[in-house]
Amino acid sequence: MSIRKSIREQYLKFLDREPTLDDLDFYFQEIKNKKINLEQLSLILKNSNEFVKLQKVNSDKISRKIDTYNDVRIKGQTISSGYRESEDRYEEIFKFCKKFNRPISVLDLGAAEGYFTFRLSEDFSGVFIAVESDSQRNLLDSCKKNNNRNILLLEKQMNLKNLKNLKEVQHFDIVLALNIVHHFDEPFQDVIDTLVSMSSFCFFEHPNSLENSATKNSHRLKNEKLNLEKFEPQLLNKNESGLGDSTNKKLQRSMWLLKNTKSKTIDRPWRGTQKYNDEFGPDTQIDIKSNFDEIVIDYSLRDESRPWIQGIDLRTFLENNGVYPTNDDILNLIDNMKVDNARDLGPHNLILNGHELFAIDQNDKLDPVNTKEKLKSFLEQSGLL
Numbered sequence: 166m167s168i169r170k171s172i173r174e175q176y177l178k179f180l181d182r183e184p185t186l187d188d189l190d191f192y193f194q195e196i197k198n199k200k201i202n203l204e205q206l207s208l209i210l211k212n213s214n215e216f217v218k219l220q221k222v223n224s225d226k227i228s229r230k231i232d233t234y235n236d237v238r239i240k241g242q243t244i245s246s247g248y249r250e251s252e253d254r255y256e257e258i259f260k261f262c263k264k265f266n267r268p269i270s271v272l273d274l275g276a277a278e279g280y281f282t283f284r285l286s287e288d289f290s291g292v293f294i295a296v297e298s299d300s301q302r303n304l305l306d307s308c309k310k311n312n313n314r315n316i317l318l319l320e321k322q323m324n325l326k327n328l329k330n331l332k333e334v335q336h337f338d339i340v341l342a343l344n345i346v347h348h349f350d351e352p353f354q355d356v357i358d359t360l361v362s363m364s365s366f367c368f369f370e371h372p373n374s375l376e377n378s379a380t381k382n383s384h385r386l387k388n389e390k391l392n393l394e395k396f397e398p399q400l401l402n403k404n405e406s407g408l409g410d411s412t413n414k415k416l417q418r419s420m421w422l423l424k425n426t427k428s429k430t431i432d433r434p435w436r437g438t439q440k441y442n443d444e445f446g447p448d449t450q451i452d453i454k455s456n457f458d459e460i461v462i463d464y465s466l467r468d469e470s471r472p473w474i475q476g477i478d479l480r481t482f483l484e485n486n487g488v489y490p491t492n493d494d495i496l497n498l499i500d501n502m503k504v505d506n507a508r509d510l511g512p513h514n515l516i517l518n519g520h521e522l523f524a525i526d527q528n529d530k531l532d533p534v535n536t537k538e539k540l541k542s543f544l545e546q547s548g549l550l
């Protein structure tokens with residue numbers, strides 16, 4: 166792994182944030198000139214006030230034994246069973262996805278063993294993005310074994326801030342928020358509001374408020390009543406929690422289909438830049454117009470509307486610890502990318518769908534990153550690859 170990438174990973178691990186470019190350059194020089202090594206960098210970060218403050222916030226988090234939640238599915242076969250019944254839940258998702266007469270994008274947050282991502286990727290065309298924080302679920306290994314190139318995997322513990330950053334730059338036809346919102350430290354309502362805002366539809370399953378301490382954050386379930394009415398909720402089915410003692414196991418969890426009834430927008434070019442509305446004035450964001458037949462994107466700043474390319478931009482993928490396709494795959498995709506007259510190959514301009522990278526917005530200003538080699542060195546310099 167490159168030094169810059171290692172520095173970046175240590176910042177994300179210990180300080181839960183990106184390093185500034187100055188920090189990245191500074192520690193890169195320190196390590197290159199052998200003034201410190203990577204182990205010493207981790208000590209520096211762990212001794213910082215920022216780390217100590219974060220530890221306080223996280224100190225009451227309890228680590229739990231990992232049980233297989235969902236069936237592990239490889240090439241269409243179940244190779245080991247999870248403790249949670251998932252087929253009925255998948256049936257509802259499948260029925261709904263059938264309504265689309267076009268490729269779809271699905272974000273599966275807290276994908277666990279990836280059951281829903283794999284089934285959707287077998288049954289539909291589009292892009293299926295699994296997000297899972299726990300590498301013990303072996304999801305990367307399952308992705309490699311399934312070798313299904315319409316799947317992306319972000320191996321990342323998302324917090325509310327990460328989700329808000331994602332919302333500002335991406336849109337998904339569907340978000341699967343199945344038994345995940347109650348894992349967040351932030352208010353459940355803020356998490357579900359953010360998930361609905363980055364999607365057109367959201368499947369939402371949440372524990373029963375009577376569940377006991379076998380269920381994560383059970384003490385918050387009774388107090389944090391959710392307002393789902395604004396999403397025109399449809400109750401799809403109820404399923405046993407399957408967790409804890411015999412009483413807790415039998416308690417039913419409801420699965421809802423929620424609809425984003427508000428406008429769907431992209432609010433800034435990439436994380437860290439100004440929002441369109443702050444830079445160019447009101448109503449200058451990018452609007453997404455979608456239905457079951459088509460999805461187009463409308464640039465209010467330029468008189469342009471064009472089909473949306475399903476996938477996520479390479480910068481967002483790498484910043485959120487995209488591990489599948491692997492880094493080597495990404496280098497191959499860059500080498501094989503078809504692009505004439507490249508003017509700006511910044512990673513925010515490259516849409517990744519698993520088997521290809523598409524360059525967008527190549528008619529704008531000439532950017533210093535305008536060749537494949539410059540892109541690779543930019544990704545290395547910024548610690549992304």
Ligand SMILES: C[S@@+](CC[C@H](N)C(=O)[O-])C[C@H]1O[C@@H](n2cnc3c(N)ncnc32)[C@H](O)[C@@H]1O
Nearest residue numbers: 275276277296297298299321322323343344348
């Ligand atoms: C209860 S399982 C739900 C699995 C699946 N969504 C389902 O309903 O069948 C929750 C999964 O989310 C993962 N997880 C929890 N918090 C997360 C977070 N903030 N970001 C990403 N993954 C998370 C856990 O590691 C676990 O695998």
